[in-house]
Amino acid sequence: MIAADFNYEAPTTLDEAISLLQKYGDEAKILSGGHSLIPMMKLRFASPEHIIDINNIPGLSDISIAGDTVHIGALVREAQIEHSAQLNEHFPIFADVTKLIADPQVRNMGTIGGNLAHGDAANDHPAVMIALNATVIATGPDGVRSIPIDEFFLGFYMTALQPDEILTEIQIPMPAAGTGSAYHKLERKVGDYATAGAAVQLTLDGNGVCTYAGIGLTNVNPLPLRAERSEAALLGKTLTDEVIAEAAQFAAEDCNPSADLRGDEEYKRAMVGVLVKRMIHKAAERAVA
Amino acid sequence: MTTPQPPPKTGGGAVRDSFGDLPLLKQEGAGGWSNVAQANKPETINMKKQITVTVNGQAHTAEVEPRLLLVHLIRENLNMTGTHIGCDTSSCGACTILLDGKSVKSCTILAVQANGKSIATVEGMCAPGAPLSNLQEGFKENHGLHCGFCTPGMMMRATELLEMNPDPTEDEIRWGISGNLCRCTGYNNIVKAIQYASAKNRGVEPASTEPQFV
Numbered sequence: 210m211i212a213a214d215f216n217y218e219a220p221t222t223l224d225e226a227i228s229l230l231q232k233y234g235d236e237a238k239i240l241s242g243g244h245s246l247i248p249m250m251k252l253r254f255a256s257p258e259h260i261i262d263i264n265n266i267p268g269l270s271d272i273s274i275a276g277d278t279v280h281i282g283a284l285v286r287e288a289q290i291e292h293s294a295q296l297n298e299h300f301p302i303f304a305d306v307t308k309l310i311a312d313p314q315v316r317n318m319g320t321i322g323g324n325l326a327h328g329d330a331a332n333d334h335p336a337v338m339i340a341l342n343a344t345v346i347a348t349g350p351d352g353v354r355s356i357p358i359d360e361f362f363l364g365f366y367m368t369a370l371q372p373d374e375i376l377t378e379i380q381i382p383m384p385a386a387g388t389g390s391a392y393h394k395l396e397r398k399v400g401d402y403a404t405a406g407a408a409v410q411l412t413l414d415g416n417g418v419c420t421y422a423g424i425g426l427t428n429v430n431p432l433p434l435r436a437e438r439s440e441a442a443l444l445g446k447t448l449t450d451e452v453i454a455e456a457a458q459f460a461a462e463d464c465n466p467s468a469d470l471r472g473d474e475e476y477k478r479a480m481v482g483v484l485v486k487r488m489i490h491k492a493a494e495r496a497v498a
Numbered sequence: 499m500t501t502p503q504p505p506p507k508t509g510g511g512a513v514r515d516s517f518g519d520l521p522l523l524k525q526e527g528a529g530g531w532s533n534v535a536q537a538n539k540p541e542t543i544n545m546k547k548q549i550t551v552t553v554n555g556q557a558h559t560a561e562v563e564p565r566l567l568l569v570h571l572i573r574e575n576l577n578m579t580g581t582h583i584g585c586d587t588s589s590c591g592a593c594t595i596l597l598d599g600k601s602v603k604s605c606t607i608l609a610v611q612a613n614g615k616s617i618a619t620v621e622g623m624c625a626p627g628a629p630l631s632n633l634q635e636g637f638k639e640n641h642g643l644h645c646g647f648c649t650p651g652m653m654m655r656a657t658e659l660l661e662m663n664p665d666p667t668e669d670e671i672r673w674g675i676s677g678n679l680c681r682c683t684g685y686n687n688i689v690k691a692i693q694y695a696s697a698k699n700r701g702v703e704p705a706s707t708e709p710q711f712v
Binding site: 210211212213214215216217219240243244247248250251260262264288292308311312313314315317318399400 | 545547563564565567586587588589591594600601602603606607608610611613655658659662673674675676677678
């Protein structure tokens with residue numbers, strides 16, 4: 210399958226890339242890993258006139274910790290995250306999630322920035338970023354702006370990014386002591402989108418009381434979903450089986466899955482409940498470990 | 499530029515087709531995708547680009563359309579047909595090559611993206627007449643191929659896997675080749691082939707070359 214014709218540009222600076230976006234407007238698409246964009250172009254589901262390949266722009270591929278914030282460049286590949294000891298020491302959730310994203314070859318290309326900027330609730334990083342309370346950094350003609358993750362996803366393939374902006378970085382608060390995180394998705398086979406997925410980050414104080422709860426859900430809602438009632442059900446509580454069961458039940462009730470080849474709505478709600486429960490347990494175990 | 503409006507709170511989620519598992523084209527104007535009629539395309543579209551790639555140590559320069567896929571550059575422009583096209587949807591891994599040392603699916607990369615980069619294909623695993631590489635020997639000794647269609651992709655993927663993890667467990671090998679499909683379902687012997695190469699790479703005698711038919 211061959212994509213429709215397009216014009217290809219490979220800028221080597223961010224300024225140049227933004228100028229091209231200003232020039233071409235929403236007829237341009239940014240190419241990072243390309244493993245969502247190129248298949249859509251090959252199937253002619255998308256025919257952008259201009260492709261702006263940002264892979265030659267330096268400075269977007271680093272993972273660093275500065276103060277109490279982790280900075281992940283938009284072009285950091287999934288494989289880089291999967292094997293980053295620095296990141297996985299503080300966020301075991303990244304080892305969980307990257308292992309389940311597509312397959313090893315795709316992870317060598319796919320980027321965290323692309324995974325988010327694609328604006329697809331079926332992607333895995335959006336739920337993780339909700340759980341970790343991340344901030345998305347966008348760079349445009351007027352400079353840099355910060356977008357809280359809860360304001361980033363606006364619709365199916367729609368994000369808060371403007372046509373002349375590029376997602377350049379993700380910032381994540383460093384976890385407090387006593388924090389654990391976990392992600393799992395139910396998938397029919399390697400490379401499948403999630404039937405359902407749950408990302409959880411918890412902080413427990415010295416008495417085992419939950420002082421932070423972040424819970425994001427994958428592919429069970431038109432938008433990546435924050436399970437707000439589930440989070441509230443955990444906050445300020447000791448995580449007994451009853452408390453966890455209630456939080457899981459809220460997530461199953463509050464999502465809006467659609468029936469497809471992966472299962473009907475009732476099944477997916479049930480799986481959301483199971484996954485949220487398991488990931489709360491796993492995150493809590495890691496928090497005290 | 500229109501400001502995207504938040505969607506309604508309730509309802510279905512992404513509609514996905516059964517083939518290729520890709521989202522169907524969404525409504526016009528949503529989120530910046532555009533499907534401009536090709537008749538209206540500007541003149542700059544499809545302007546050929548000159549690229550230089552190094553394949554198995556040898557530099558090649560070509561004038562290519564931006565939409566040319568890397569696998570087509572390799573197979574059709576450079577006439578190296580060891581790299582296969584299976585699913586053409588980045589599922590099967592038959593087109594796996596090494597791009598700057600990283601295993602990637604060349605059906606989902608544009609040839610222009612490889613400009614200035616180094617590519618390794620199965621043709622580079624050993625020179626004609628030279629002894630087989632440890633991986634090739636492993637596949638031969640362990641009946642790691644039936645029809646052979648997946649084999650070049652399997653071996654290129656296994657090359658990077660063993661570089662990153664010289665002594666992988668069976669589980670790590672199976673995860674490591676999870677992006678490669680063998681339609682003969684000969685996975686057990688493929689795993690043994692990779693274990694054989696791992697042992698030989700490390701100077702250890704490979705365990706057994708008895709093929710497994712379970």
